Amino acid sequence: MNKTAIWIIIGVMVLSGFLIFSFDRKGIFSEKKEYSYKVQLKWELPDILAEVSxxxxxxxxxxxxxQDEDGIxxxxxxxxxxxxxxxxxAGPGDYEGITINGxxxxxxxxxxxxxxxxxxKNTNPETFKIKTFLTEEQNVEGLCLxxxxxxLLLAIKDKEKDQDNxxxxxxxDLKKNVLANTPVFKxxxxxKLLENSEKKMSKKLRPSEIEIHPKTGxxxxxDAKNHQLIIMDNHGNFQKKYALNKDEFNQPEGLTFKPDGSLYISNEAGSDPANILEVELIK
Structure with a gap:
């Protein structure tokens, strides 16, 4: 085999390797992501809030x-x-969501x-435990008023019983103190908004928090696992998806709004301390 043929073969192999490397596991050509948000302010949290949830x-x-270890x-x-x-x-436990009503x-x-x-706000508040039919297997992480x-709205992170769809x-219901048996939103x-997410159906969207915008409803x-923020209308229809940079959002578990609509997201600690970020979405 002459040198020209050898160099052609080497070139083809190098090009093939580059193309394989450049495709992600979903078969979509990888490009540098452009994120449609700006982090305006950042607060690093103390060690006791390393697991802020x-x-x-x-x-x-x-x-x-x-945080998801102590009832504090x-x-x-x-x-x-x-x-x-x-x-x-309360005592130790995997606490995941908080909301306040008065x-x-x-x-x-x-x-x-x-x-x-x-x-x-009292030093020794009175606490009542309310058992629901939701389970650890469903893994409830989202809660809002x-x-x-x-x-209250409760969002499960993992799989529904007996189905993936x-x-x-x-x-x-805060008046009746009862959780409705059927979901208010599915x-x-x-x-289509989730079509480029995880291939396994139950992992395409794994809500770690839910909140209602005070101005728009x-x-x-x-979604901490997939590093994304999904916006729905008040009927539960998907409207928009924002990808979150893993370098800025190590494990985004908490979300809240200021009354004027300012958005805050908290992250559990990783190589850097846990934090709270004020985030402006670019629409």
């Missing part, structure tokens, strides 16, 4: 935080970058149990 806006530039509610002050107060509401805080544990913390309908968002895993779903 849920946040909720309070008055006077403060945010209520929980932390009041974090954005102005001073310090924890103002720690309030014990003087009452609600916290959801991954096994579907709700904790109603009355007068939560739907004030207009006097209910949707994941439910369930409504807890997140369609076959939706749109529903926001945060």
């Amino acid at each position: 849920g946040i909720e806006w309070l008055e006077n530039n403060r945010i209520a935080c929980i 509610l932390f009041i974090y002050n954005l102005s001073t970058s310090k924890i103002d107060k720690e309030i014990k509401f 003087e009452t805080a609600y916290v959801v544990r991954s096994d579907g149990n709700l904790f109603e913390v009355q007068n939560f 739907d004030k207009s309908k006097n209910r 949707y994941k439910g968002i369930y409504a807890f 997140l369609d895993m076959n939706d 749109e529903i926001y779903l945060l």
Whole structure:
């Protein structure tokens, strides 16, 4: 074989290797992502909040935080970058979401149990445990207040029982203190917005938080595993998807809004400390 043929073969092999490397596992040509958001401000959280799993806006530039190991509610002050107060509401557990209705805080544990913390700002608040039919297998991580309908919304992260085609968002009636048996919204895993996500149906969207925009009424779903933010209309229809840079969002678990619509996302610690980011979406 002459030298020219050898060099042609080598060239073909190099080109083939480059093309294989340049395609991701879904067969889509990889390009440098452009992210449609700006991180405006960043607060690094203390070590005790390394596993921060849920946040909720309070008055006077403060945010209520929980983490997924201890039943403690932390009041974090954005102005001073310090924890103002720690309030014990329950024993150790995998606490994932928090929302507030007046003087009452609600916290959801991954096994579907709700904790109603009355007068939560007190040093020794009264806590009531509410058992639901949701389970640890479904892995409940999202919780928010739907004030207009006097209910809480609970979003499951993992698989629905006996099917893969949707994941439910369930409504807890605050007047009746009961969780409806059927989902108020069904997140369609076959939706086109999710077509470039994980191939396995149950992993295309794994909500780690849910929140309602105070101005538009749109529903926001945060997905820590797939590093994405999904926006739905108030009927539960997917509208838009924002990819989140893993270098900025190590593990985005918490989401909340200031009354003016400013968006805050919290991240658990990785190689860097846990943090809260103020994020501006570019629409």
